[in-house]
Amino acid sequence: MPGLMNLEVIKEALAGTAGAFRCITEYQPAGGPGDKVFPPTYGEGDKGGVYAEEDRHVLGQNVHCVLLDSVQSQANRMELALLEEWEKHDVPLPVVAVDFTSYGLPKPFRISSLEAPHRIVDALIRDSELDGVPFRKSDFGKKLDAVDVRNATTLFGLCPTALVFGMWDSTSGRGALGARIQRALVSEIVGFDASAGVRTSSRIDPTQILLSAGPLYQTEHGGWTLAESEAKRDKNKNPVKVGKSGKPSEANLGNVKPSITSGGFTISKAVQTSVLSLPALRRLRFPLLDGTARPQADLAARTALAAQALYAVALVREQGADLRSRCLLLPTQPFAWELLDRPGEPPQTFDLPAAIGRTIYQQAVAEAKQAGLPWLEEAIVLKPSANLLALVRKSQELQTKLPEGEPVDA
Amino acid sequence: MFAIGIRYLCGWAMATDPADRRRPEWPPHPDRIYMALAAAYFETEGEDAERDALDWLERQGAPAMWASDATERDAVTVYVPVNDVSLPMIRRGSVPSPQQVFQGLQVLPEHRPRQARQFPVAVPLEPVVFLVWPAEPPASVKNSLASVCSKVVRVGHSASLVQAWVEENPPVPNLVPTPGVGRYRLRIAGPGRLEHLAAQYANGFRPERSLWRAYDRPQPSEGLALPGSLFDDRLLMLRRADGRLLGLESTFLLTDVLRRAVIQQCPEPVPEWVSGHTPDGLPSQRPHLAFLPLADVGHEHADGHLLGVALAVPRSVPPAEVGRCLNPAVGFTEHGGPRQLRLYAGDRFEWTLELERRSLPPVALQSQTWTRAARRWATVTPVVLDRHPKGNELERQVASIVTEACPWIGLPRPADVLLGQVSPYRGVPPRREFPGLTRKADGGRLYQTHAILAFAEPVCGPVLLGAGRYRGYGLFRPIREGEETEGGYNDSRAL
Numbered sequence: 001m002p003g004l005m006n007l008e009v010i011k012e013a014l015a016g017t018a019g020a021f022r023c024i025t026e027y028q029p030a031g032g033p034g035d036k037v038f039p040p041t042y043g044e045g046d047k048g049g050v051y052a053e054e055d056r057h058v059l060g061q062n063v064h065c066v067l068l069d070s071v072q073s074q075a076n077r078m079e080l081a082l083l084e085e086w087e088k089h090d091v092p093l094p095v096v097a098v099d100f101t102s103y104g105l106p107k108p109f110r111i112s113s114l115e116a117p118h119r120i121v122d123a124l125i126r127d128s129e130l131d132g133v134p135f136r137k138s139d140f141g142k143k144l145d146a147v148d149v150r151n152a153t154t155l156f157g158l159c160p161t162a163l164v165f166g167m168w169d170s171t172s173g174r175g176a177l178g179a180r181i182q183r184a185l186v187s188e189i190v191g192f193d194a195s196a197g198v199r200t201s202s203r204i205d206p207t208q209i210l211l212s213a214g215p216l217y218q219t220e221h222g223g224w225t226l227a228e229s230e231a232k233r234d235k236n237k238n239p240v241k242v243g244k245s246g247k248p249s250e251a252n253l254g255n256v257k258p259s260i261t262s263g264g265f266t267i268s269k270a271v272q273t274s275v276l277s278l279p280a281l282r283r284l285r286f287p288l289l290d291g292t293a294r295p296q297a298d299l300a301a302r303t304a305l306a307a308q309a310l311y312a313v314a315l316v317r318e319q320g321a322d323l324r325s326r327c328l329l330l331p332t333q334p335f336a337w338e339l340l341d342r343p344g345e346p347p348q349t350f351d352l353p354a355a356i357g358r359t360i361y362q363q364a365v366a367e368a369k370q371a372g373l374p375w376l377e378e379a380i381v382l383k384p385s386a387n388l389l390a391l392v393r394k395s396q397e398l399q400t401k402l403p404e405g406e407p408v409d410a
Numbered sequence: 411m412f413a414i415g416i417r418y419l420c421g422w423a424m425a426t427d428p429a430d431r432r433r434p435e436w437p438p439h440p441d442r443i444y445m446a447l448a449a450a451y452f453e454t455e456g457e458d459a460e461r462d463a464l465d466w467l468e469r470q471g472a473p474a475m476w477a478s479d480a481t482e483r484d485a486v487t488v489y490v491p492v493n494d495v496s497l498p499m500i501r502r503g504s505v506p507s508p509q510q511v512f513q514g515l516q517v518l519p520e521h522r523p524r525q526a527r528q529f530p531v532a533v534p535l536e537p538v539v540f541l542v543w544p545a546e547p548p549a550s551v552k553n554s555l556a557s558v559c560s561k562v563v564r565v566g567h568s569a570s571l572v573q574a575w576v577e578e579n580p581p582v583p584n585l586v587p588t589p590g591v592g593r594y595r596l597r598i599a600g601p602g603r604l605e606h607l608a609a610q611y612a613n614g615f616r617p618e619r620s621l622w623r624a625y626d627r628p629q630p631s632e633g634l635a636l637p638g639s640l641f642d643d644r645l646l647m648l649r650r651a652d653g654r655l656l657g658l659e660s661t662f663l664l665t666d667v668l669r670r671a672v673i674q675q676c677p678e679p680v681p682e683w684v685s686g687h688t689p690d691g692l693p694s695q696r697p698h699l700a701f702l703p704l705a706d707v708g709h710e711h712a713d714g715h716l717l718g719v720a721l722a723v724p725r726s727v728p729p730a731e732v733g734r735c736l737n738p739a740v741g742f743t744e745h746g747g748p749r750q751l752r753l754y755a756g757d758r759f760e761w762t763l764e765l766e767r768r769s770l771p772p773v774a775l776q777s778q779t780w781t782r783a784a785r786r787w788a789t790v791t792p793v794v795l796d797r798h799p800k801g802n803e804l805e806r807q808v809a810s811i812v813t814e815a816c817p818w819i820g821l822p823r824p825a826d827v828l829l830g831q832v833s834p835y836r837g838v839p840p841r842r843e844f845p846g847l848t849r850k851a852d853g854g855r856l857y858q859t860h861a862i863l864a865f866a867e868p869v870c871g872p873v874l875l876g877a878g879r880y881r882g883y884g885l886f887r888p889i890r891e892g893e894e895t896e897g898g899y900n901d902s903r904a905l
Contacts, residue, residue, distance in 0.1 A: 017560050019573035020419050042486035054483035056421075057535040067483070071569045072490070117491035117519055124517050127497060149453060166568060171493050186420055186569045275419045277571045280563045283454055343415060343575055387497045391514030394506050 002336050002349035005310065007303065007360050007367075009339070009350060013278060014302045018341040020275050021310065023352075025317055025336075027189070027270040027329035036197050036264040038326045039066045040073070051265075053194065066194040066265050069323050074187035074274075075165045078312035079114040082161065085315060091358060092365045094158050094376035096120055096135075098128040098384055106396045112379075113159050120144065120159035121169040121178075128382035135382055136172070145172060147179045150285045155181070156301050157374030163284060164309045184280035185309045189321060189329070191267035202258035209253045215246025224251050270329050272321065274313045281305055286373060300364075300371035307364035310337070311357035318354040412470075412547050413580035414555070416443060416565060417573045418537040422483070425566025426530055428597070428620075429747035432485045436532035437477035437585065438565055440541055441597035441620050444468065446574070448607050450561035463554035464604050466547060472598045472623045473541040474583035479769035480534035489524035529567060540580040552576060585625050590729030591646055592624030593767055595742040622746060624733065636783045638870035640697050640820035641722040643781040645872060647704070648740060649718040649771065651750060653761030658705050658714045659843055660759075661791055661882040665701035667753045668719055668763070669881070672699070675739035675751075683727050684735050686880060697724035697819075700880040702872060704774045705790055705837065708887070712837030717774045718763060719882075722872050740765055781871035784888030785864060788834045792841040792858035793876040793884040799857065805829055812861055815875040815884075824863040833860045835887065847878050858883070 003009075013021070029035035043050045052067035069077075086093040094113075101108035116122035121144065130138040136145070143154040147169070155162055166183030216224040217231030218240045225231060231239035243250025281302040287293050314335055321329040338347035369375050384392070416438070425442060427433040435442070444467070451460050495517050498510045506514065515521040547555070559574040585594065597620035610617050627644070656664060669686075676684050686698045702720040706712050721740070723732050733741070740763070743749055748764040766775045773779050793815070799807035809827040816823050832840045838860070846855040856877060863873070863886065876884035 019417075019560075020571065022419060042488060050484065050486050052484050052486045054531070054533050055481040056533050057481075070488070072488075111519060115519065117522055118493045121493070123493050123495045124519070127517070150455070168493075182563055182568050184563075186571050188420065273420055275571050277419070277563050279450070279561050280571075282561070283563070340419070340573060343417060343573065343577075385497060387500050388514060388517060390500060391497070391506055391511050392518070395511050395515055398508075398511070 002351050004356060005337060005350040005352040005360065006356075007307070007363050010306050010310070010360070010364070011299065011303050013339055014281060014306060015299060016341070018278055018339050020277050020340045021306070021337050022276075022340055023272075023274045023313060023317075023335055023337045025272045026332050027272060027321060028332050029267070029270075030320070030328040030330050033268070034266055036266050036326070037068065037191060037270070037329070038264045038324060039068045039191065040070065040324065054190075056192075058192075063192055064194050066191045066267070067188070068191045068270055068327065068329070069189040069272075069321065071186055071188050073323075074189070074316070075183070075185070077316050078185070078187070079161055079165065081315040081319065082308070082312050083112060083114045085358070089358070092362060092375065092377075094160065095379040096125060096158065096376075096382065097379055098124055098382045100384060100389070100392060103389055103393070105393055114161055118170075119162045119165070119167050120155070121162075121167060121172065123171060125382065126171065127388070128384050130380065130382050134385070140380065144169070144179075147181075149179075149181060149283055151287060151291075152181070152284045152301070153286045153288070153374065156286060156305075156368075157376055160305055160308055163281075163305050164312075182280050182283070184277050184305070185274065185313070186277075187272065187274035187313065187316075189270055189272045189323070191265060191270045193268035194265040195267075197264045197266060198260050200258060200260050201256065203256035205253060205255050207253070208255075209248050211247060211249075211254065214248050216242040216248060216251055217246065218242050264326065269332075270321070272317070272331075276306060276309050276313075278306070288372075294372065297368075297371040297373055300368040301373050304361075304364040304368040304373075307357075307361040310352055311354070311361040314352050314354040314357040411542065411544060411580075412552065412555075413540055413542045413577040414443070414559060415575050415577040415580065416539045416541075416562075418534070418539075418565075419571045419573060420569070421537050422531045422533045422570075423480070423537075423566055424529055424531050424570040426528075427746075429745055432528055432530060434480075434482055434530035434532035435566070436480040436482075436534065437475060437539055437594075437596075439597040439620075440473050440475070441599045441603070443539075443541060443565055443574075444599035444603060445607065445617065446562050446565045446572075447555075447558050448604055450558050450563070452608070452611070454561050456558065456561075457554070459550060459554045460558050461604070463547075463551045463558065466551045467543075467555065468599045468603045469601050470543040470545055471600075472587040472596075472625075473543045474587070474628075475542070475585040475625070476540040476581045476583050477585060478534050478536040478538075480532040481770075483531040483533060485528055485530055487526045487528060490527045491519070491522040492525050495522065529569075540577060540583070542580050542583050584627060586628045587623045588626045588729055588733070590624065590626070590733040591736045591741050591765075592626035592733075593765065594625040595622050595746050595748075596625050597621065597746065598623050620746075622742065622744070624737075624741070636868055636870050637822055638781075638820070639873060640725055641700065641872050641874070642725045643777070643870050643872065645702065645777045645780060646721040646723070646736070646740060647718060647766040647771070647775050647777055648720065648751070648763040649766040649775050650716065651762040651764045653753075653759060655715045656759060656761075657716065658703060658707075658791060658839055659845065660716070661703040662845055662878075663755060663758070664703065664716065664719060664753070664761070665882045667755050667761075668701055668751075669699075671751055671753055672721075672736065672739045676735045677738065681731070681735065683724060697726065698880060699723060700872075700874055701882050702780065702874070702885050703791060703882045704780075706772070706774050707790055707833075707835040707837035709773075709836065712835070714837035714839060717772060718766065720777070720780065720872075722874065780885075780887060782888055783868040783870045784890065785866075785868050786862060786889040787865075787869075787871070787873050787886035788862045788889055789860045789885065790833060790835060790838050790887050791883045791885045792844050792860050794847050794856050794858045794878040796856065796877040798854075808857070808859060812859075812863075812875065816863075819874060819879070821869055821873065822865060822867075825866045826864040828862040828864075829859045830862075831860065834862060834889070844883070847883070861886075862889075 041049045085091045097112040113120040135141040167181045169178035172178045248254040286301045425435045427435040556576040562574040600621045683698045700722040704718045751763045753761040873886035
């Protein structure tokens with residue numbers, strides 16, 4: 001019977017020699033066993049639409065499998081889950097965000113250090129402003145320049161997810177030798193007994209508009225008209241058609257002939273494997289500003305990072321895996337973690353529902369702060385640079401003026 | 411004895427094959443594992459004792475290994491967002507052009523440009539690997555190596571998480587360094603490796619100058635349990651990498667050109683076992699290198715086309731000698747990829763052969779397809795008789811000649827021999843469609859026939875009989891019990 005995970009288990013694991021925490025969970029499609037799922041596709045152009053398939057060996061049999069969610073994609077989901085919990089339940093989380101909501105844009109938005117592709121060292125955050133200065137040149141941002149595996153104190157307080165999911169500060173002054181933090185958490189979802197299916201596409205237009213009913217012309221106001229006299233004119237005074245040739249389908253009208261292409265798989269089950277490497281966390285050191293080593297603080301910080309990682313994994317498991325259109329998976333097992341220590345010995349197992357994960361995480365962060373580690377309590381909100389704001393404004397204005405589906409002329 | 415175990419925690423290994431960047435590396439090369447240990451030492455500012463332990467390890471030479479086979483995940487192209495984007499300069503007060511809008515928006519995550527990357531992944535049948543060295547380390551070295559192992563995070567890409575430890579009871583290795591031609595070519599760490607890694611890192615360079623060693627399955631320690639021929643049953647399988655399809659009828663054409671290419675690449679003076687000739691230029695009486703056409707036969711859609719050629723080496727040749735003579739032709743280049751052996755026959759054909767390295771190649775390219783123990787064997791190329799049968803009872807005489815040919819290659823005499831125009835294997839042409847051998851003396855054609863042999867006890871291959879056996883004729887394939895055979899033979903005969 002697995003016990004419940006608690007803070008002591010994590011602390012002892014980090015203080016000892018254990019290799020990893022690992023959680024393997026089975027899922028079924030939301031539509032029930034045997035329902036079709038759509039994995040991610042890779043590649044571009046002619047070579048696009050390719051699934052990542054592989055063969056595995058299970059109990060002496062060959063099993064065909066397909067990747068349903070990659071390591072990078074799972075990491076993104078876990079960061080988003082943490083961000084959402086922070087917004088809803090006030091879970092402790094340092095957040096640095098670039099705010100596009102206060103400038104009267106048609107579509108306001110905000111991008112945080114948990115959403116930017118390169119986390120806190122992303123170009124967007126680098127060039128946005130704190131108190132009138134680009135972030136990396138501000139007091140907070142400058143501290144990031146000295147970040148290293150052996151000097152992770154600042155990063156712990158500003159962006160702990162960078163220590164869990166990895167970071168490479170490739171565009172700081174040091175270029176390719178910029179700070180590199182190895183990821184500690186790896187997670188992936190694979191579908192088993194994958195059998196390829198087909199996908200149909202078609203559309204029946206209730207108004208039964210025929211091709212010969214066109215051509216359609218663009219109007220000045222962004223709509224369309226059948227009357228050539230009312231059409232927008234180009235620089236040669238010719239009427240401008242909708243799309244390339246004014247076909248009704250360019251305005252989303254009319255039937256689409258049914259077609260069948262290959263698509264999707266049926267699977268017997270999906271398996272999500274998440275591994276938290278303890279040696280990766282043990283490498284991190286959290287000295288004082290003057291370089292003094294602090295073993296107590298080291299353990300407290302690593303414990304908090306491990307707790308954050310385990311909590312993030314529990315969160316995405318509890319949400320179910322809504323991976324993409326027509327790929328919703330629901331877990332069919334409790335989330336049991338193995339603590340992998342001496343090889344050959346059976347591992348200890350622990351259950352960790354998300355609610356317990358939250359409590360442990362909050363406790364661990366409190367203890368880390370008590371041990372003297374920094375922790376950003378209030379989100380740092382950055383102002384986008386004036387140039388970027390102008391460009392975003394211009395782009396959004398262009399988009400609202402054009403007929404639907406027209407690409408921005410670049 | 412000292413052993414290190416590596417467990418891939420996610421069940422797969424993400425590391426790029428240095429010879430082909432689109433493929434994963436499997437099994438992990440000992441040098442890669444050594445570099446992971448070195449990284450664990452450097453990145454944790456390890457103690458001097460750990461450095462001494464790594465120095466000891468790099469002097470132990472190439473380890474034996476235990477690793478299962480692996481399959482590969484489809485190599486897909488992933489697009490990873492870049493970070494080296496910046497905003498365009500816009501003059502104050504001026505309206506940004508569409509180009510500037512496009513460039514500027516690239517800073518936003520949804521418009522960020524992406525770089526194509528590949529992350530090759532190998533999925534091993536067993537996600538554990540062992541490295542075994544014969545030497546026994548001093549206690550302090552062993553403890554320090556255990557400590558370094560416990561700090562290893564990954565072998566390969568950063569997502570390729572592992573657990574490493576010192577193993578007291580490793581399994582018997584299934585991959586060992588060989589002085590001969592090995593199916594695998596792995597990088598190993600040698601003396602001075604740690605220093606080189608430190609120096610390269612300090613100067614901002616990648617590691618270089620790996621040492622390469624050939625590896626292969628170990629030879630069974632006891633002698634063969636079953637009788638076999640005087641050829642080593644571990645054939646060197648060369649697969650057709652390029653060139654048009656050829657059928658079994660082209661056997662002589664192919665093997666002659668290949669033999670000349672192998673001789674040409676062999677270091678001088680070319681020994682008798684490679685050339686098949688004595689120093690005086692006379693045909694050798696001793697067993698020498700044989701070439702076997704590897705044809706697609708025996709299944710429902712078989713058409714007898716050639717997938718490659720195998721080299722059968724006499725058992726009596728020591729592995730180091732095999733390596734010395736054959737590596738230049740069919741071994742590995744200095745970058746770790748297999749050599750491409752190009753064969754030309756005027757404008758009749760142009761082929762490229764390379765060592766077959768896949769762990770699960772097509773049936774015809776698996777050594778054991780031609781060598782596994784069996785009681786019954788059937789021809790894929792006809793047996794050529796070195797003397798012409800005369801007079802009455804032709805069939806009995808031919809059978810007798812074939813029977814007596816077996817001891818010539820070290821096999822017992824078969825209990826029964828069946829002859830025929832065709833082979834029981836689907837896809838094999840009838841005997842008349844094979845170009846014949848002519849006698850040097852008077853130019854007369856030698857008699858050739860298909861045959862089935864039935865031995866009293868199972869024997870191991872390769873089974874090559876008759877004149878022309880070194881050039882690919884007289885090649886037999888073992889009949890698996892219960893295997894489908896067709897045409898020409900009455901299976902109710904007691905065989």
